[in-house]
Amino acid sequence: MSSLNVSAVDSEKTAVAAEPQTPYADGFRHNWTKREILAFFDLPLMDLLFQAQTVHREYFDPNRIQLSQLCSIKTGGCPEDCKYCPQSSRYQTDVDAERLMAVEKVLEGARNAKANGATRYCMGAAWRSPKGRDMAAVTDMIKGVKDLGLESCMTLGMLDADQAAALKKAGLDYYNHNVDSSPEYYKEIITTRTYEDRLNTLENVRGAGINVCSGGIVGMGETKEDRAGMLQTLANLPTHPGSVPINMLVQVEGTPLYGEGQMDPFDFIRTIAVARLLMPASYVRLSAGREAMSDEMQAMCFMAGANSIFYGEKLLTTSNPLQNTDLELFARLGITPEGQ
Numbered sequence: 080m081s082s083l084n085v086s087a088v089d090s091e092k093t094a095v096a097a098e099p100q101t102p103y104a105d106g107f108r109h110n111w112t113k114r115e116i117l118a119f120f121d122l123p124l125m126d127l128l129f130q131a132q133t134v135h136r137e138y139f140d141p142n143r144i145q146l147s148q149l150c151s152i153k154t155g156g157c158p159e160d161c162k163y164c165p166q167s168s169r170y171q172t173d174v175d176a177e178r179l180m181a182v183e184k185v186l187e188g189a190r191n192a193k194a195n196g197a198t199r200y201c202m203g204a205a206w207r208s209p210k211g212r213d214m215a216a217v218t219d220m221i222k223g224v225k226d227l228g229l230e231s232c233m234t235l236g237m238l239d240a241d242q243a244a245a246l247k248k249a250g251l252d253y254y255n256h257n258v259d260s261s262p263e264y265y266k267e268i269i270t271t272r273t274y275e276d277r278l279n280t281l282e283n284v285r286g287a288g289i290n291v292c293s294g295g296i297v298g299m300g301e302t303k304e305d306r307a308g309m310l311q312t313l314a315n316l317p318t319h320p321g322s323v324p325i326n327m328l329v330q331v332e333g334t335p336l337y338g339e340g341q342m343d344p345f346d347f348i349r350t351i352a353v354a355r356l357l358m359p360a361s362y363v364r365l366s367a368g369r370e371a372m373s374d375e376m377q378a379m380c381f382m383a384g385a386n387s388i389f390y391g392e393k394l395l396t397t398s399n400p401l402q403n404t405d406l407e408l409f410a411r412l413g414i415t416p417e418g419q
């Protein structure tokens with residue numbers, strides 16, 4: 080249980096107080112106010128890093144990292160209008176629409192991921208939601224990944240309760256569905272599905288007994304208040320997401336957010352640290368945008384409490400650091416991947 084008390088942060092900027100505020104049965108707070116969260120964002124960076132690293136050490140080995148590999152099982156041609164996404168059919172990008180990959184091809188990728196040290200295989204499809212005709216193939220993929228001894232994760236868009244139950248029955252460990260941003264800023268980024276739709280899918284996933292993976296994207300022109308609002312949504316869910324991916328926008332030519340001003344790297348690091356403070360036992364994942372980060376910036380993110388990365392040369396459609404580059408960085412930092 081975290082010993083963090085934010086009221087102490089207001090009065091004494093560097094405090095990690097003894098009195099826990101844990102009104103919920105799981106021992107974590109789910110009633111964070113925007114004001115409290117903004118108080119974290121406003122701490123001097125070194126104080127924020129110290130607090131985040133202190134909490135991180137209560138729950139995790141600070142020198143271990145979890146590796147997830149991502150596979151795009153159905154690329155492009157998506158009817159949604161997420162302004163950051165090159166897979167939307169509404170934007171002219173280099174991403175072509177493809178069909179759902181064959182199950183065996185997906186499992187070949189999973190075997191390679193396992194051989195390269197990944198412990199979780201994440202399969203993503205550019206759909207508004209899965210169609211009935213796709214369910215047999217995706218459940219076969221889940222079973223195949225599980226048979227390899229890997230954790231399975233899927234991101235297929237919105238799910239109803241029956242679909243979530245079918246994925247659970249196939250053995251799915253995690254379902255990813257990001258909230259993307261704050262409730263207020265979300266409307267500026269996506270108009271084809273509502274924030275409420277997103278929360279409903281998370282509820283269906285939780286209700287089916289699947290671990291929730293949910294985070295968001297920063298660097299989309301949002302304010303600090305929006306970043307606080309996004310983390311408030313995630314931390315105040317009935318259960319903290321087991322994984323919280325924090326993405327830094329990768330600007331892709333042809334998408335509406337191409338040409339957006341670059342965010343201050345320290346603001347990104349602050350977002351990671353505040354996520355760690357609000358969701359102490361969740362895996363906070365450095366996700367998209369790592370290729371644009373220096374080794375030093377990634378190390379500061381790990382210091383701030385990030386303990387998971389997407390691993391492999393490609394994310395869904397954008398590039399990612401080479402695996403060797405990552406392994407060299409871990410060796411330089413004395414970090415060991417989980418499962419090794």
Ligand code: SF4
Pocket residue numbers: 157158159160161164165166167204205206207236
């Ligand atoms: S983020 Fe997902 S839902 Fe949105 S356009 Fe891209 S693939 Fe479609």
